[in-house]
Amino acid sequence: MxxxxxxxxxxxxxxxxxxxxxxxxxxxxxxxxxxxxxxxxxxxxxxxxxxxxxxxxxxxxxxxxxxxxxxxxxxxxxxxxxxxxxxxxxxxxxxxxxxxxxxxxxxxxxxxPPDISFYNFLLRCSLKESRVDFVIWLYKDMVFAGVNPQTYTFNLLIRALCEMGYLENAREVFDKMSEKGCNPNEFSLGLLVRGYCRAGLHYRGIELLDEMRSSGAVPNRVAYNTVISSLCGEGQTGEAEKLVERMREVGLSPDIVTFNCRIAALCKSGQILEASRIFRDMQIDEELGLPQPNTITYNLMLEGFCNEGMFEESKALFDSMKKSETHLTMESYNIWLLGLVRSGKLLEARLILNEMVEKSIKPNLYSYNILIYGLCKYGMFSDARSIIGLMRDSGVAPDTVSYSTLLHGYCCRGKILESNYVLREMIQVGCFPNMYTCNILLHSLWKEGKASEAEELLQKMNERGYGLDNVTCNTVINGLCKSGNLDKAIEIVSGMWTHGSASLGNLGNSFICLFDIGNNGMKCLPDSITYATIISWLCKAGRVDEAKKKLLEMIGKKLSPDSLIFDTFIHSYCKQGKLSSAFRVLKEMEKKGCNKSLRTYNSLIQGLSSKNQIFEIYGLMEEMKEKGIFPNVYTYNNIISCLSEGGKLKDATSLLDEMLQKGISPNIYTFRILIGAFFKACDFGAAQELFEIALSLCGHKESLYSFMFNELLTGGETSKAKELFEAALDRSLALKNFLYRDLIERLCKDGKLDDASFILHKMMDKQYRFDPASFMSVIDGLGKSGNKHAADEFAEKMMEMASETDINQHENKIIRGRSNNDDERDWHKIVHRNDGSGIAQKTLKRVLKGWGQGSISTSQPQKFSTHDCWDGVA
The missing domain is CATH 1.25.40 (Serine Threonine Protein Phosphatase 5, Tetratricopeptide repeat)
Incomplete structure (x- = not known):
């Protein structure tokens, strides 16, 4: 011993x-x-x-x-x-x-064999590990070994059978417990009732409660509360109320747990008003003997109001909780913080954080992470970084969620450099990225077209033992498709069925070492998102027949296509003008039980619009109304386009009025359709009115001004075009889409040299960089009229501007590796033209002296790569 x-x-x-x-x-x-x-x-x-x-x-x-x-x-x-x-x-x-x-x-x-306590121990471990199959084996081994089970043993068996979905077998065990000398207890009943409710068989649970009552046994509150909660969650509040009354009939008064179950289920299902009614009754109706709300009740209602966006109600409740100070906890503050952040009230959320400190309720990690999430959501990254500093000062260490939230915010805004700094800081403080962090970075790199960096990040993930999941694989597949490597993406999807995530080894990163045939959970088999991605890109590439094959392959792999996939085919066929094929897909979509969405209707309306089938479009609009699907601006734009093409301008403008009445804001494209149609009909007055309305609704956008200007110029309204162009210059709008050279040439042709010169001077005063060829018609006109001094001044300015243009162009060619003969500017051709006047050549010869060349910058921007952050990390 x-x-x-x-x-x-x-x-x-x-x-x-x-x-x-x-x-x-x-x-x-x-x-x-x-x-x-x-x-x-x-x-x-x-x-x-x-x-x-x-x-x-x-x-x-x-x-x-x-x-x-x-x-x-x-x-x-x-x-x-x-x-x-x-x-x-x-x-x-x-x-x-x-x-x-x-x-x-x-x-x-x-x-x-071991004794019953050892079997119970293994049964408990099996359920903890979700190995319900071993529970069945253990029970059979007990029977063969002659070990008598206890009531606790049977309860474990009932739980396992319910979790496996073998409810009939679970009921059989429940009924035969007494034959083995083990009477069912309240836990046995509760487990079986919960099994029925989780399977959606509420009526079976109620029947079991009634049987227990008939046999003289009184079910406990837990069993009743389980069924009540499940009924409320399914929206069957009437049945739940009846069951509460039956509780009272058997002498069981509904307790606070009963009411909290009802309120929680109602809030979860969005029935917040019904939950609020029960909450109010609990607060004021003492005569009925209802339990008073506890902290859990208050927090449930506060969370329910916040989730439904009922800001005033949630604020009133939170203020009452603060006033009483009885039910205010850390959880209450965190619920309210999240509600404020979701409502965009970040300043109030920041003040709440200070209030928590004042009331000696120290904010926890979740509190800070909520605020970081809100600040990043609204692009307030410097404030989010300051919160991380505040956390450290308060003794709360930022975790992976804190940094990942900040990193995700930067990536969503395309701030790759800043996200790399966050990644580096994250690693330096010993907070290592998890799978979610890596997937954020991977998605951002593919989105920015940085394919090589994305592949290097995958390699780093592999080296550090990150098991790739479906999100990773789908991100890579979408990235390859976006970067034009569609065939490579298809090859990877095919390989995933055999090698899982190891099929990414086709990218050249040697990922085959990740493949583990014994670990089915990490095989990353293709899912519906994988196929939806491939099918969408195939359709975009016009390879619809291949997309159909992928759909059949998907169905063959027991993956059900959803509405999104069917919509992809419908949109592709409508875009190609194959309406009969689109409607055949629609029928198949309905057979599969997939509901038509707004996207479905918009695709069909767009296809019908291209064929000018207006009556069919109105039929679809009526169907949308019956199904409660509301049209959006794209729906109306397609119909307005169809009507405008058919010359039905009155009907088209009436749809514009209808949009405004329904609160649907027209966009710039809406007005471009209508303005273009009225110009085509030579109704310039109506076009001008629409332009004014567009400015009031959409703002003074360059695209509106340039479109209206170009239409006026094309329609011969030179004077109005000039006025509009001057207004655009006054607003310092970009000139890229304006046909300003045509305006200047037309003014010169009409003998309005002063107006043309004024336009040029105004453009120069505003320091615009424009095409030097714009000067030529004015120089020619001034030369012919004998105003050589003014012509020389414009020529000198033209040569100066042309010199700057050539230098910038030359720099771009060197950077892009293009030849010196590419993209010759129009002004070169105009200068060397031979139209008999010779004025341009003579004028230019006088100012050629002193033409400088400038220099080319050789400085290169500093490079900073995502995978550099991982260097030296164990």
Whole structure:
């Protein structure tokens, strides 16, 4: 006995040296002294200790050796020590090893099973590990071994059967418990009722409660509360109320748990007004004996109001909680913080954080992360960074969620450089990226077209042992499609069915080492998002036949296409003008039980619009109205376009009025359609009125001004075009889309040299950089009229501007690696034209002297790559 105690002590003292502890245990157990029965009994206590040491050190081969060593001892020791090792391994989380060794022990000692407490322990571990299949095996082994189960054993079995969906078998076990001398208790009933409710079989749960009542047994509140909560969650509040009354009939007064279950379920299903009514009754109706709301009740209602966007109600409730100070907790503050952030009230959220500190309710990590999320959502990154500093000052260390939220905000705004700084800081403080962080970066890099950096990031993820998930694979597939490598993406999808995420090795990153045939959970098989991505890009590329094959492949793999995939086909066919094919897909979509969405209708209306089938369009609009699907601006734009093309301008403008009445804001494209149609009909007055309306609704946008200007110029309204162009210059709008050269040439042609000169001077005063060729018609006109001084001044300015243009153009060519002969500017052609006047050539020769060349900058921007942040990280 003393030697065994010394063994335990020696093993414990050497626990920091696992190899030495194992060597010591193995030698002592193999020595002759270990043959004594007293040594066996006492040394049993060393088995959990040596098992924990080997498990912590990940010495798994030694664990298997330990098992074989124990079995090699005398039978009287091998049997209890083997089961002791099974218990120890299960406690340490090595459940698969425990199962394997337990099966081996039962084969070795078939007539000497462990007691019922050991079976209960394994049953409990099996449920914890979601291995309900092993629960069934254990129960059968108990029956064959003649071990009598307890009520607790049956409860574990009922729970396992319910989780597997074997409700009939669970009911059979429940009914036969009494035959085995184990009467069902309140937990047995509660487990079975919960199983029925989770399967949506509320009526079966109610029937079971009624049977219990008929047999003289009174079901407990837990069973009733379970059914009530489930009924409320399904929106069956009437049935829930009836069940509450039946509780009272059997002498069970609904307690606070009952009411909280009802309120929680109602809030979750969006029935906030019904939940509010019950909450109010609990507060004021003491005569009915209703329980008073507790902290959980208040928090449930506060969260319900916030989730539904009922800001005034949630604020009033929170203020009342602050006033009473009875029900105000950290959770209450966090719920309110999230509500404020979702409502965009970031200043108030920041003040609440200060208030928490004043009231000695120290904000926790979740509190700070809520505020970081809100600030990043609205692009207030410097404030979000300051919150991270505040966290450190308050003794709260930012976690992966804090940094990932900030990083996600930067990535969504395309701020790759800033996101890299966050990543570097994150790693430097020892907060290492998780799978979610890496997927954010990966998505951002593909979005920015940085394919090589994305692939390098994948390599870094592989080197650091990140198991790629479906989000990663789908991000890579979408990125490849976006970057034009559609065939490579298709190849990866095909490979995923065999190799899972290892199929990404086709990118050249040697990911085949990630493939583990024994780990089906990490195989990353293609899902509906994968196929939706591939099908969408195939349709965009016009490869609809290949997309159809992918759809068939998807169905063959037991993946059901959703409305989005069907919409993709409908949109593609409508865009190609194949309306009959689009409607065939629509019928198939309806057969599969997929509902038509606004996107479906918009695609069909666009297709019908291209064919001028206005009556069919109106039919679809009526159908949308019946289904409660509201049209948007794109719906109206398609119909307005169809009507305008057909010359039905009165109907088209009436739709504009209808949009405004329904609160649907027209966009710039709406007005461009209508203005263009009125110009085509030579109704310039109506076009001008629409332009004024467009400015009031859409603002003074360059696209509106340039479109109206170009239409006026094309329609011969030179004077109005000039006025509009001057207004655009006054607003400093960009000139890229204005046909200003045509305006200047037309003014010169009409003999309005002063107006043309004024336009040029105004453009120069505003410091616009415009085409130097714009000067030529004015120079020619001034030369012909004898105003050589003014012509020379314009020519000098033209040469100066042309010189700057050439230098910038030359720099761009060098940067892009293009030849010097590419993209010759129009002004070169005009200068060297030969129209008989010779004025341009003569004028230019006088100012050629002093033409400078300038220099080309050789400085390069500093490079900063995402994968650089990972260097030196273990």
């Amino acid at each position: 003393e030697r065994a105690a010394m063994l335990s002590k020696a093993v414990y003292l050497n626990s920091k040296s696992p190899e030495l502890a194992w060597l010591l245990f193995k030698r002592v157990l193999s020595s002759p002294i270990s043959a004594s029965s007293s040594f066996f009994e006492t040394s049993l206590q060393s088995i959990p200790l040596i098992a924990r040491i080997l498990t912590t050190a990940k010495m798994h081969p030694q664990i298997d050796h330990l098992y074989q060593l124990l079995l090699s001892q005398h039978r009287d020791f091998a049997h209890p020590s083997g089961f002791a090792l099974v218990r120890a391994l299960a406690d340490l989380g090595l459940f698969e090893n425990a199962i394997s060794q337990f099966r081996s022990l039962r084969d070795r000692f078939p007539n000497d």
